[in-house]
Amino acid sequence: MSTSETAAVPGTALGTAPVIGAGLGLEPRVGVVGADVPRQIVLACGAVPARILGSWTGAVSQESTELLGATDAVAARVLNEILSGAHDELAGLVVCNDSMADLRVYYVLRILAERGRVPFPVHFLDAPRGGGDHRRRFVSHQYERLAAFTSGITGHQADATSLAGAAAREAELGAALEAVRGRRREGVLSGTTALTAYRAAAQLSPEDALERITDLVRSETLDRGASEPVERDGSAEPAAAGVPVYVTGSSHPDATVYTELEAAGAIVVGEDHDAGDAAWIGDTVTAATLAEACAVLAARHAARPPAAARSLSSERTDHLLAETERCGAAGVVALVRDLDDGPVWDLADHRPALAGRNLWLAEQLRVPAGGVQDAAAGILHTLSQNVNRKDAP
Amino acid sequence: MAATRHQKEWFQTVRQRAAAGEPIALVNADAPHEVFRALDIPYVVTQWWSSIIAAKQAGPASMERLAAGGLPDFSLQYDAMPLGEQDLPDEDRPWDGLPAPRFAVAERSGDVTAKIFEQWGNRPGTETFLLSRTGADPVPDRWWELVPHQWEQAFGTERLDLLQGEIQDLIAWLEERTGRTLDYGRLAEIMALGNQQAEWNRRTRDLIATTRPTPVLVNDTMPAVMSPQWQRGTQWAVDAARSLYEETAERVDQGIAVCPGERKRLMWVGRGLWSDLGLYTRFQEEFGAVFVWSMYLAIAADGYLRYGDDPVRALAARFVGITDQLYVPPWSSQWYVKEALTHGVDGVVHLVADDTPGSGFITEALKAEGIPVLEIRANNADQRSSSAARIPERIAEFIRHRV
Numbered sequence: 001m002s003t004s005e006t007a008a009v010p011g012t013a014l015g016t017a018p019v020i021g022a023g024l025g026l027e028p029r030v031g032v033v034g035a036d037v038p039r040q041i042v043l044a045c046g047a048v049p050a051r052i053l054g055s056w057t058g059a060v061s062q063e064s065t066e067l068l069g070a071t072d073a074v075a076a077r078v079l080n081e082i083l084s085g086a087h088d089e090l091a092g093l094v095v096c097n098d099s100m101a102d103l104r105v106y107y108v109l110r111i112l113a114e115r116g117r118v119p120f121p122v123h124f125l126d127a128p129r130g131g132g133d134h135r136r137r138f139v140s141h142q143y144e145r146l147a148a149f150t151s152g153i154t155g156h157q158a159d160a161t162s163l164a165g166a167a168a169r170e171a172e173l174g175a176a177l178e179a180v181r182g183r184r185r186e187g188v189l190s191g192t193t194a195l196t197a198y199r200a201a202a203q204l205s206p207e208d209a210l211e212r213i214t215d216l217v218r219s220e221t222l223d224r225g226a227s228e229p230v231e232r233d234g235s236a237e238p239a240a241a242g243v244p245v246y247v248t249g250s251s252h253p254d255a256t257v258y259t260e261l262e263a264a265g266a267i268v269v270g271e272d273h274d275a276g277d278a279a280w281i282g283d284t285v286t287a288a289t290l291a292e293a294c295a296v297l298a299a300r301h302a303a304r305p306p307a308a309a310r311s312l313s314s315e316r317t318d319h320l321l322a323e324t325e326r327c328g329a330a331g332v333v334a335l336v337r338d339l340d341d342g343p344v345w346d347l348a349d350h351r352p353a354l355a356g357r358n359l360w361l362a363e364q365l366r367v368p369a370g371g372v373q374d375a376a377a378g379i380l381h382t383l384s385q386n387v388n389r390k391d392a393p
Numbered sequence: 394m395a396a397t398r399h400q401k402e403w404f405q406t407v408r409q410r411a412a413a414g415e416p417i418a419l420v421n422a423d424a425p426h427e428v429f430r431a432l433d434i435p436y437v438v439t440q441w442w443s444s445i446i447a448a449k450q451a452g453p454a455s456m457e458r459l460a461a462g463g464l465p466d467f468s469l470q471y472d473a474m475p476l477g478e479q480d481l482p483d484e485d486r487p488w489d490g491l492p493a494p495r496f497a498v499a500e501r502s503g504d505v506t507a508k509i510f511e512q513w514g515n516r517p518g519t520e521t522f523l524l525s526r527t528g529a530d531p532v533p534d535r536w537w538e539l540v541p542h543q544w545e546q547a548f549g550t551e552r553l554d555l556l557q558g559e560i561q562d563l564i565a566w567l568e569e570r571t572g573r574t575l576d577y578g579r580l581a582e583i584m585a586l587g588n589q590q591a592e593w594n595r596r597t598r599d600l601i602a603t604t605r606p607t608p609v610l611v612n613d614t615m616p617a618v619m620s621p622q623w624q625r626g627t628q629w630a631v632d633a634a635r636s637l638y639e640e641t642a643e644r645v646d647q648g649i650a651v652c653p654g655e656r657k658r659l660m661w662v663g664r665g666l667w668s669d670l671g672l673y674t675r676f677q678e679e680f681g682a683v684f685v686w687s688m689y690l691a692i693a694a695d696g697y698l699r700y701g702d703d704p705v706r707a708l709a710a711r712f713v714g715i716t717d718q719l720y721v722p723p724w725s726s727q728w729y730v731k732e733a734l735t736h737g738v739d740g741v742v743h744l745v746a747d748d749t750p751g752s753g754f755i756t757e758a759l760k761a762e763g764i765p766v767l768e769i770r771a772n773n774a775d776q777r778s779s780s781a782a783r784i785p786e787r788i789a790e791f792i793r794h795r796v
Binding site for chain 2: 346
């Protein structure tokens with residue numbers, strides 16, 4: 001029997017911070033580590049999915065480091081946040097098997113939950129990539145388990161009505177993000193703002209996220225870039241001005257690097273990581289039953305953009321080439337954190353493919369836990385050189 | 394020695410069959426090897442081949458070849474090393490080199506195994522097939538008691554359904570490419586031989602656990618177990634496992650001790666240090682400290698037994714959680730504690746690799762039983778990493794002050 005089935009479900013009585021939903025009353029928040037949760041299911045079961053994304057910066061306790069072993073620093077920060085009580089208001093936590101780092105987070109939390117170290121039940125969502133009938137059936141069953149877990153927290157079973165309600169809320173959020181993507185393509189909206197919008201969509205209720213996204217878009221449209229001043233490397237600024245760049249490599253849990261790039265004048269026009277354009281937000285299905293919804297969402301999962309940790313390099317490269325063309329990117333930026341090796345193997349395929357399209361690649365590999373500023377400076381330096389070579393008059 | 398000699402001879406037959414145009418396969422350790430045996434497709438196990446490359450001191454050069462090809466030389470070296478070996482000059486290739494495989498088959502462990510095997514598929518004449526790797530959920534207690542017969546309970550029906558379905562797909566994929574047809578009766582025989590082999594390994598492991606002083610060296614049992622492991626499902630492998638037991642029993646009867654003045658019994662948790670097997674005997678003379686345990690015999694004793702009428706489902710059960718048994722807490726920690734207690738060890742050296750999760754819980758569980766643990770973080774196959782970790786010096790210090 002799994003831990004998630006045996007662990008106590010605290011419900012809303014143990015400090016859950018409820019949010020106001022659209023007609024569903026008070027909704028508990030369910031934390032999500034990883035990018036494989038079909039949000040419609042969670043919403044239909046009466047909870048709000050809230051991604052825990054971690055960050056580029058910040059200390060990690062010795063305990064978290066030792067529990068996880070040699071692991072991507074962002075995953076270590078996620079564990080650190082959870083163990084330090086930063087998410088104690090959650091009613092439950094779902095951890096996805098979407099990377100080895102997140103899988104390790106789950107294994108650690110499963111044991112610590114049994115020991116009472118976290119005040120909410122921990123659930124495992126295993127959604128293998130790659131498609132095919134066997135995987136689809138497995139993923140569909142996993143989604144049904146996710147629904148059972150969420151319903152155990154909320155007391156609300158998903159049915160046709162709640163699935164439709166969740167679909168409407170999620171679709172509206174998806175439309176707002178699509179509008180953000182459109183504004184970004186037009187050059188009206190920065191990558192920093194887009195990433196912030198994605199973060200809001202991943203962490204807030206659909207209604208709160210919509211409000212936040214509307215504010216972000218309005219703010220940037222009125223006074224573009226002024227809302228988030230950053231310290232910048234002045235020497236790199238002029239050379240990179242106005243260059244549309246696409247971001248691959250490790251995920252960006254926050255906009256630290258985007259702000260550096262855009263402060264130097266570059267524009268992040270798109271990305272393939274799961275905190276940005278590859279975030280699974282806004283996808284919904286029409287279904288009469290939960291089982292039907294899970295089956296169709298499992299099929300949708302198989303068609304999602306390829307992920308650095310769990311997809312083939314060839315799939316990743318095909319996607320990258322299509323996206324850089326769609327976004328009109330002049331080049332590609334790849335920061336890869338130390339111990340996040342999936343993207344490193346992709347880069348071996350990316351390099352010749354990008355060169356074949358006359359796209360430059362600025363890469364920083366094995367970025368250490370405290371090394372994001374240096375890595376960003378290195379990227380800016382490379383960017384400057386590339387811009388001077390190809391795009392400067 | 395006999396096992397190693399056989400392995401060398403076997404490898405040359407693989408080379409000869411490949412040279413004659415037969416398809417051969419490269420598979421990772423957790424792929425369903427028995428399918429290839431039943432289809433009479435010779436296969437080489439990635440991790441075994443990496444250990445040969447490392448033991449022949451060709452690891453660094455192989456990794457340099459990877460780097461020269463734009464691939465990382467710092468990532469999952471144990472799986473990646475054979476890719477680099479393919480590009481070494483002929484004179485530098487261990488045992489004259491691995492022939493280009495027709496098939497490269499792996500399960501998607503971690504974040505990069507699939508990508509490494511995808512690289513094999515990019516080489517001329519090689520096609521890749523990848524199986525799913527699901528997470529360890531559920532994890533009932535004391536897996537070693539459940540997995541031989543109650544594997545549905547141990548691993549969960551959905552995980553088994555997925556892998557069973559994919560093994561059926563693999564069989565069809567291989568049949569289509571080779572023009573052969575799998576004989577399911579033959580597969581059942583191969584599964585039964587694998588079980589017999591594991592039963593002999595259990596007897597050997599249990600005998601060593603209860604014998605003081607220890608009768609055999611771990612650096613002898615490691616190859617003596619692993620060479621037959623990669624021949625699993627053959628009568629030769631059953632006989633080799635039986636011989637290991639009989640030789641061990643004979644040594645016990647004769648009162649032969651590896652370290653006659655045995656004072657400290659040590660356990661080696663983690664992969665073998667193949668590039669320096671002499672390490673395991675280095676502490677006997679000065680400290681009377683002898684390594685009595687490695688995972689190779691122990692997992693061969695507990696990890697592979699699967700009894701069942703449907704050979705494909707039993708095969709799925711054999712591989713769906715093999716890595717979980719070794720590395721996923723609480724399964725891993727429970728098992729290491731069980732083994733430490735039954736073997737009566739005085740201290741544990743725990744080699745923590747980059748790609749193994751939950752190591753802290755293993756150390757914690759052992760310490761909770763009052764057993765001192767030395768954690769060393771290093772890659773077992775990459776000499777650059779193991780040298781930097783100062784392993785011999787740290788073990789000596791550990792024995793001197795903490796055991």
